[in-house]
Amino acid sequence: MIHWNFLSSLVIFLSLTDGYLNLGDTEILNEVYYQPEQVHLSYGARPDQMVVTWVTMSPVPESVVEYGIDKIDSNVSGTSSIFVDGGFLRRNMTVHRVVLEKLIPGKSYKYHCGSPKYGWSDIFYFTAMPDGTKWSPRFAIFGDLGNENAQSLPRLQDETMLGFYDAILHVGDFAYDMATDNARVGDAFLNQIQPIAAYVPYMTCPGNHEWHYNFSNYVNKFSMPNGDGTKFGGDNNLFYSINIGPVHIISFSTELYYFINYGLKQIVNQYKWIEEDLRIANLPENRAMRPWIITMGHRPMYCTNADKDDCTKFDDRVRNGMPFVKTFGLEELFYKNGVDVELWAHEHSYERLWPIYNYQVLNGSYEKPYTNPKAPIHIVTGSAGCKEDHDGFGPQKDYCAFRANDYGYTRMQAFNNTHLYFEQVSDEKDGKVIDSFWIVKDNHTSYL
Template identity: 25%
Template sequence: MIPMLQYKYATDSNPNYTTTGKSSLKFQLINQRADFSFALFSGGLSNPNLVAVSNSITFANPKAPVFPRLAQGKSWNEMTVTWTSGYDINEAVPFVEWGIEGQARMRSGAGTLTFDRSMMCGAPAKTVGWRDPGFIHTSFLKDLWPNIEQFYKLGHRLSNGTIIWSKKYKFRSSPYPGQDSLQRVIMFGDMGKGEHDGSNEYSNYQPGALKTTDQIISDLENIDIVFHIGDLTYANGYISQWDQFTAQVEPIASTVPYMVGRYKTDYGMFRFCIADTEHDWREGSEQYKFIENCLATVDRQKQPWLIFAAHRVLAYSSNYYYGQEGSFEEPMGRESLQKLWQKYKVDIAFYGHVHHYERSCPVYQSQCVTSEQSHYSGAVKGTIHVVVGGAGSHLSDFSQVQPNWSIFRDHDFGYVKMTAFNHTSLLFEYKKSNDGKVYDSFTISREYTDVLACVHDSCEATTAAS
């Protein structure tokens, strides 16, 4: 049984459909490696009865490579390219052709993976939600020159020598660590997906997803890298929604690195340390050691902007649920990690999971370390914690109590943009997805000597004897 992917009501375009029998509906189809048919049902969703089925609609090449997504590689001068096709490795050899415009092109081979129904945990992924995922290919473009525009195409070489090509894409390679250039970063979580044709789908509760996606696309020329910190598709066992999500973000992810997961990555003047909140982060754990190593090994003279991020809120949130618990955080979050943030002077920490926007003051041990709210300078006395999980999914309520460390809250869809102008100046902006306008902002001005300055619990204790 093939599941229904999208649906509309015949009364959407003609409220009198039940009496006239006439209606006109439009659907946007994406290549999912199989034919499509339209079906007419009576009885609604609760008691559907099949009335008629259309002829099949076939893509010119349903196996064609589609939906490329970029990510930073293990080193700053490496770009990972991942895409989807209908070609098994035994049928065609996957690769990426890439290079600088006007110069000789290079080809990098790709690995191929897939999965089958038996690998799924249970229903609906094993039953009505199952759909063949095709094949997922990944290639690594290495030894890139910094901050230069590169062009690329996805290719599959068939056994007869014919090459199936994707369209042409481009990206700008990453700046080298410490490079003094304009660097613009997008941060958000919990976006999900939607349909531009207005159709409905399973798990249709991400009303802001398209607004966020479209605002970022409209500003893409002014964006260098995107971080999506958890809860990507809300597929909930319906495999086709991964294709729908990758198609939705393709204009972004095919052009700039679209970062997900747990990792350490350098981007110019930034060091990003991203944690996995589904695994133990407490002191002594493998992940705690990973986090400390990431924070400790950055050269703040070259990379002054140190950013921590995780999906669940490990520090401060006045979300209704956390407020009811009385913790205002994920259990044992800041108790385990705040001494690391303080010791290594993390500038900003980002979280998703809670579906709204909230910004704290620079805070340590639940106390604001400054009364300033819009411009920060001098020594790093505490970390600014930001919940930015309002990118698309249904919004979360705030607690009725607003703690003293919570200085801006917004119950709406939005995302954050950070702009590093140089080694001493950073601009933070929170933008609403409805209009792309800035509703909260602050600046940081800081010299390297300010990062070196000792503040409470940030330097090793000393005595007269030492």
């Protein structure tokens, strides 16, 4: 006869572990594993920087990157920290960060990471950011990529190896979820993207699926830059900006507007930071060098999906601000500061909007809506593939220019100060480009 206390304990255990019972957990916790894994790159705050981040499952006291152009002949040491996941098992791992500096612009480097005593990763390579603003950066952009049903991942891996991209912009929602199964799903996901992220900078923003334990897996595993290139990771992962060629990218957290149980102060801090960042980006000398201002945040202001997400409602929090008080909304701030493009995800579909402000379409002209548009252009690209499949659409709206719920991702290239090109790739249609358009702007300034 099974004792009632045992059954009660088992029910509690299963509830705490999301119903996941692994009888091998004791052996896993005792396993010794020093090999570097989950290797990924990110740009630093300065063009001469590249940040290498990796994980070891057992504590390794050294964090070293050996690198070079023709041969591996230089080395730099960095820092490490113990990350303890908030799940039932309290799994811990060591996160390593090394900042490479004084890189030669546009040069390709070989590197590996690890420790001369405990072991090295495979050899990878990357290209340092080209100098100045007179080059044409190429991006892959997507959100909502999971460990399971990562439909677009093989094609993105292929294209990265073929040199399609200078950087990746992952617009929130990783792994589904990074914290699932005591963070093992997050570990598996970061190993899945290693064939991309170990070769080109993988720039991120948080989504709602990173919420567990106050976004701790996301905050600890990635290494986004602060303003002066002296600190990486931590709260910098929530909001930051970076200059890439003629583009100024602002990454921020829409989730601060929804997970207010973690505090309201961060909403205020982020809003003030964005306000100041936009002020500096719009100084005449800065806007002349980097005229394209592009934002990336997870939850859209607008969408036409057949669900009850905020972007289907007029009172969207990110757009209008917090309920009732209507403060810290971002649409007016972006409009006033002449943001050119707003990148979003969250909806498991692709949608391109006409230039829009406050639900009013403000095309450049009837014949050429994206030539000198009178408001920002919104792109929702959350269909990279995850276990939650597609999101369907509701009725067509007049502000929607094109939409599709094929699995896929977006490509963007800033050709120069006046021409920005986008195309949407359908993985379901074997890589076919199902949408493409140019944005042409003679002047980049406030829309007021």
